Amino acid sequence: MSDFHSDYKQQLITAAGGLFEEPAARPELRIGRSRHVPLLAAIMLAVLVLAAAAFAATQIIGVGTPVRSSGVQRHATPSTGVGVPVQGAHSSHGSARLLGISVPDPAGGLPWGMRIVRTTRGLQCVQIGRLLGGRLGVLGQDGLFDDDGLFHELPAAVLDQDTCDQPTHFTVYDARALAASAMLPGPHVWCWYPGSVRPERAHQPFCPARDERDVAFGVLGPHAVSVTYRVPGGALRTVPVTSGYGAYLIVLRQPPLSQPLNGSLSSSSFPLDRFPLEYQASVLTSIRFRFGDHVCQTGDEPLPGGPSDCVGSRSSAPPPAGSRVAPGLHTPVTLKAHKAPHGYDLDLAFAAPVAVRNANTAYAVEQFPPQTRSCGELGTSGLPIERDVARGQIIHVTLFVEQRPGCHGVVRGRIIFGRQPDASTGPVGGETIGRFSFALP
């Protein structure tokens, strides 16, 4: 075993010891241990501290540099990927709308807010963060922005493709163990959940006690009325959603976790006219809708004595324009092969028989390598083409075909076109509009 593997194996062994050693051997964390002080003095002190903290957080907080895009969004263009906010979206007007939602933080300080951004590719993106003076942003804490304690505005253009979806969908998000800084999970930062067992080698800080949140948010469409969720302790609470978008935002203290969790974002997405909603991992217990005079509810724990189940109910939302893919489309595909390391690059070109005007539809290339043992039985692979295309435009795609030693046979492929169920997965169940093949020499 190489040095790398030996070192890494030893690190895993050490980490396993930290996770599975007997509880008695774990270092005791002393977070929030109380002192014996007179009750009245303690109450007064607590009131003063809370007031000071709230004042400091809302009045004195400074403003730092805005959040910048990371990952694939650094290269976003108006006609590729999830796109960019439509023009004018850098303000709170136009296509980027800061919703009239202001949710207090469980520990005080700046409230939480939510913004909906429409993109040039027809997607609906959701942003959440802390609110300061009508602006949405994140806080320089929990390891973010070097813990500078400042407010950093989250521009509408800084989109996260994981919170973008088709506007014709219900979307339910849940960010567990989200740091109070409000930055959604990503490569930016992390700290240890308070109370977790930190291995000996750990050098990262603990998050401040009770500094993590369970944040549920989503967009449920114009027929949504309210959401019901469970607060820590077990009680149920119902809050109305916003009119129009049917948006909601819930911010709770993160209940104790069995394991340290560095923030996770789960999402569930469904066409607006489909019931029941089978969302996953959310604090939501039920959602109430109104279709004309008919009120119904859906969810894992319907309210006892509440309205009937929404199964059978249908939204009046029209199907999205261009959602139907006409059968019988066909386009010839040209192919030029070039030798590449471990295989061939196939330069494919075809004329688009249908325009792609947004992320609602997409083209993709699929390849089927020879299914022989010598070729590795690699299975189908695909390449979605996430960009706008004019009708008749020649699309050029380079597809790599692996060739293992001794692998011979014919690689078959096809061009497909169809609806895309979310922001970036490519067409699902699309029409085959062209085929190609290449004999591996």
Add this chain to the structure above:
Amino acid sequence: MDDVTLGADASTDGELLERTCAGEREAFGVLYERRHELVLAFLLKRTRDPEVAMDLMAETFAAALIALADRPPAIAGSAAPWLLTIARNALIDSYRRGRVESAARRQLALEPMRISDSDIEQVLHLAAETDLLLSLTEELPADQFDALRARVLDERDYEEIAQQLECSAAVVRKRVSRAIATLRAAKETST
């Protein structure tokens, strides 16, 4: 590839996981020793970049350790399907982020990886020597193999993944690019 089922320790993978949960930390090391080549071969096939594959392999085992602590899987024999599923999820997550995630390693406070030229060379050698499907076919019952193949091995989007993935910030590169270029050229010539 060596006998990945037994190796130096005669315990099954499932038994190694049970022993890890019971506090025998070395058992997870045995599992790593036994399975890292399989996971690497799987990831290398899809990324075609040894550095990215090693990065993802490291994240896979860290995520497996966390998953073991959170919700121990019910594994009687081979842990290959479980590990490859985690590897596949790590690959897709990284694709969605545009870079290899290191969240699991950060949670476990694992140190940055230091990859040398010889490590890269070993991975490329491994790719040439390992027949992933053959290994799994010989090891897994037919129903498990079919399920794994349908769920994990036949995937789309790998080309785009290969084109867009970046290594995590936790990777420390100390390789000499010239040496690697020479090595790759030699392999290309040989094929």
